[in-house]
Amino acid sequence: MAAVIVIDGRVLACERSAPPEAAGRWEFPGGKVEPGETDAQALARECREELGVRVRVGARVGPDVPLARGRAVLRVFVAEVLDGGVPRALEHSAMRWLAAGELNSVPWLPADEPIVAELPALLGGIGERSA
Template identity: 70%
Template sequence: MKVIVGAAIIAGTRVLACERSSPPEAAGRWEFPGGKVEPGETEVDALVRECAEELAVPVTIGDRVGPDVPMARGRAVLRVYAARLVGAARPRPLEHAALRWLAAHELNSVPWLPADQPIVAALPPLLGAAG
């Protein structure tokens, strides 16, 4: 089974959301940055690589966030990890249409991709919000 990893990059009381620019069926929907774990790569290694490729930032990876989310009609699974930026680098939308930092009360202000919705539901406690 393919593993897709995502990073819930948290800074203070906000999490980074990324707007998809492609493919057409996902454009305009929001997600956590990440991608496929390549052969020989750990999930953490894949996330560090994906954040560098998609956002041009170094990150440290923390604990898992939310449940395993089945994708591709059961042929893949999404696993999201909490992450933090390293140093002063700020994310840049190299592969996304836009980036937004969302506080807990703003999480539902963007249309998330369906696979990311269970992760969004698990975020408020990590952002210093009560449910």
Template identity: 70%
Template sequence: MRTERITDGGQSERREPKVVVGAAIVSGGRVLACARSAPPEVAGRWEFPGGKVEPGETETAALARECVEELAVRVEVGDRVGPDVRMAHGRSLLRVYAARILGGDQPQALEHAELRWLTADELDTVTWLPADVPIVAALRPLLERP
């Protein structure tokens, strides 16, 4: 999936969307949800932690880095969860991976207003960012497994 933009010379330029990765951190049948603190238009909405993949970085390396930066936890990245989700008018693509915390680390809200561990029955108790809604739907059956 590529996006197009018109250059100053009137020519069409195709480019791949930026990839944003998210972590569905699962522990004990619950997933970690994070409330955004900024920018103001999304503050208080909930998301999976993560961020942009930097040039030369793999998606899994980016996700591990983002979890350290945002939550002060080391994670083992697992399989993809849910579909690719188009964001920012098609300029970005969200990919979420299952993850588990390593070494007994405890998540800290370094960049978020609040953190909550949610069971499958509690997933609808928070207001998710639109890009995360399809991931929540895909995650529910994973949380309901014994």
């Protein structure tokens, strides 16, 4: 699962620090669904762990993206930060807020690239509040 968090027309991107083959590449925050969790529960937990914020999980973004030689899929959802929270890079080496014209300014992980392609159409309509 991964979260597209948009505030003031910019999407949150996070830089991986590990494993070595992914370090320095960028992704949307998120992680694996644990047994007994729904997609939304997993994404809410991952945002608390990785960013220190509570989120409300909304609509899907883009198609399922196959991972791990087809043994898993990446599902991406819009996520709204609640309670005036401010995301912090608790498990990533860096974070950036990217406008539509800046989406290609970072080297995305291959699994995130199909989602990046969906974002320009979304960035104007979601997340209209201050970071």
